[in-house]
Amino acid sequence: MSEFEQGRYLSPRGPIGLMSRVYKYVLPEVRECLHFWREDAEGIPDPELRKQALASIETKQFHCEGGGIYAAGNLAMRHILIPLIVAYQTISDYLDNLCDRSTSLDPADFRLLHQSMLDAINPIAEPVNYYALRSEQNDGGYLQRLVQKCQEMISKLPGYSAAASEIHDLAVLYTDLQVYKHIQPELREDALQEWWKAEGNRAPHLQWNEFAAATGSTLGVFMLFLAACDPKLSTSASATIRSAYFPNVCGLHIMLDYLIDQDEDLAGGDLNFCNYYDNTDIMLNRLASIVEWARKDVRSLPETSMHRMVIEGLLALYLSDPKVSEQREVRMISKRLMKGSPLTRLFFFVNSRWIRKHMY
Structure with a gap:
């Protein structure tokens, strides 16, 4: 039995230990990686691609910082995990910006762009021209360098072969979501619901919008990256991780993201999965249920x-x-979700506010 399966990999034991690692190691090293990619993005020749690459780093830095939490689970491997998580999340954020503010509504274009996320998790994949179906072409190699950084780091994870199938499965779902949610506004809801009819049996307790949200999270992938630090990781342990994170932990992640972005998405004409409840009380009850399902799942x-x-x-x-x-x-909704919060949540709440106030 591997160290991971025995529960002996060196994760922090409590919130104070976790935040100590975050402040000392994760935040500084994530920001160092982001600084590198920001400088790289500044050299993108195409003005639209450069604009979206820089905006994705500027406005979504906290996505990489949040993902970097998983490197706190194995500090000895953070020199691999942090560059990998930052590069993979930066691809995700960049492509989300490109598709949200796209000069194209072609699903084939969106799928080709997101092929980069599938190539990034396959260390032997050969990068291609991911922009071949759109007018903006010249990023000076930026996206390919992000892909290659992921491949380079993945090749150093000793247990990756056991996790590769589960990671690929999550990445395919993510890619499908990005295609369907960015097509013509009048087509996207029907496309998402048809997709849900085909794939929703994976999570029959979720509504179509909640299932779609769950596919949009990278947390399951990051947890599998952490697990792949173990050379004795088994395929069964990888499957257990995937089912513990997807759909409920992943769904909670993205539903909260959509919850706070409702006004922003309305202004931008973007799809928001929190807009498909009949009223606020139903949305609150569904979010509270997803929290409890997620808590139950991770007990495994x-x-x-x-x-x-x-x-x-x-x-x-x-x-x-x-x-x-x-x-x-x-x-x-926030007040009601925070009511009666455990001390751990309150501790992280205070730390989140402090980080925003003092570290940005």
Whole structure:
């Protein structure tokens, strides 16, 4: 039995230990990686591609910082995990910007762009011209360099072969979501619901919008990257991780993201999965249910306390966001979700606010 399966990999034991690692190692090293990619993006020749690459780093830095939490689970391997997580999340954020503000509505274009995320998790894949179906072409090699950085780091994970299938499965779902949610507005809801009819049996307790949200999270992939640090990782352990994270932990992540972005998405004409509930009370009850399902799921994993901290950290991170106070209904939901919070969530809530105030 591997160290991972026995629960002996060196994860932090409590919230103070976790945040100590975050402040000392994760945040500085994530930001160092992002600084590198920001300088790289500044050299992109095409003005639109350069604009979206820089905007994705500027406005979504906290995505990489949040993902970097998984490197706190194995500090000895953070020199691999942090560059890998940052590069993979930067691809995700960059492509999301490109598709949200796209000069194209071609699903084939979106699928080719996101082939980069599938290539990034396959260390022997040969990068291609991911822009071949759109007018903007010249990124000076930026996206291919991000892909190659992921491949380079993955090749150094000793247990990756055991995790590769589960990671690929999550990446395919993510790619499908990005295609369907960015096509013509009048077509996307029907496309998403047809997709749900084909794939939703994976999560029959979720509604179509909740299932779609769950496919949009990278947390399951990052947890599998962490697990792949173990050379004795088994395929069965990888499957257990995937089922513990997808759909409920992943779904909670993205539903909270959409919760606080409702006004922003309305202004931008973007699809928001929180807009498909009949009223605020139903949305609140569904979010509360997903929280409880996620808590139950992670009990199947070794080092359960770390995964419980991830769940409480997600709630704290998103519900402490300044966007919450600017939206009346979101503010009300936040107060109700935070009511009676465990001390761990309150601890992360205070830390999230401190980080935003003092470290940005």
